[in-house]
Amino acid sequence: MSLHELKILTSVSTPEIILNPNGVLRIKGRSVIANANGFCMLIDEWLDKYICNPADNTSVDFHLEYISTSNLKIYIQFLKKIESVKLKNKKYIINWYYDEGDEDILEMGEYISSILNIPFNYIYISDPTLPD
Numbered sequence: 001m002s003l004h005e006l007k008i009l010t011s012v013s014t015p016e017i018i019l020n021p022n023g024v025l026r027i028k029g030r031s032v033i034a035n036a037n038g039f040c041m042l043i044d045e046w047l048d049k050y051i052c053n054p055a056d057n058t059s060v061d062f063h064l065e066y067i068s069t070s071n072l073k074i075y076i077q078f079l080k081k082i083e084s085v086k087l088k089n090k091k092y093i094i095n096w097y098y099d100e101g102d103e104d105i106l107e108m109g110e111y112i113s114s115i116l117n118i119p120f121n122y123i124y125i126s127d128p129t130l131p132d
Contacts, residue, residue, distance in 0.1 A: 003053075006046045014039060015064060019046050023055025025082070028063040031071040040074055047081045054085040063097035063125075067108055079116055096120045 003021040010016040015029030033039055060082055067075070085092050096109035106122060113120040 003046070003049050006042065008039075008042070017043065019043070019050070021050060021055065023058040024061070025058065026061045026063075027075070028061075030066045031064055031074070032066065032068045033071055033074070036071065036074055040077075043074075043078065044081070047078070051081060051084050051088070054088055054090045056090055058082060058085050058090065058092040059095065060092065061095045061097065062109065064105060064108075065099075065102075067105070072108075072112070076112060076116065079112065079118060083116070083118060094118060094120045095123055097123045097125055100124070100126045 005021065006017070006019040008014065008017040010029040013030065013032045013034065015027050015031050018024070018026045060079070062075070079094065082092055082094075094113070096106075096113075098106040098109065109120055109122060112118075
């Protein structure tokens with residue numbers, strides 16, 4: 001059975017999530033999920049299948065505008081699972097995007113990286129509306 005792309009569209013409280021079996025996993029938007037059980041179940045099921053046969057290189061791109069502290073555990077568990085691709089002799093990379101002036105999101109990424117002891121690439125996004 002082949003694994004298909006999982007796409008969850010953004011809403012007022014949930015980020016857009018695109019999980020592609022080719023190894024590109026993207027999370028973008030606001031994360032203020034009140035009851036995350038159903039939301040997380042879909043993602044966990046997909047990740048469990050993906051980890052059985054991961055791509056040679058997995059790229060996880062986080063571009064979050066806001067994360068409620070109660071949602072932190074969602075992404076910590078997500079990254080703990082992703083880390084297990086190493087057990088299959090595969091590689092992964094975590095890209096943490098943050099917008100100009102958004103020190104809170106940068107610090108959140110640094111916090112998650114430090115507690116999991118997983119290196120992140122921090123990618124600064126400047127305001128495209130400002131002149132160069």
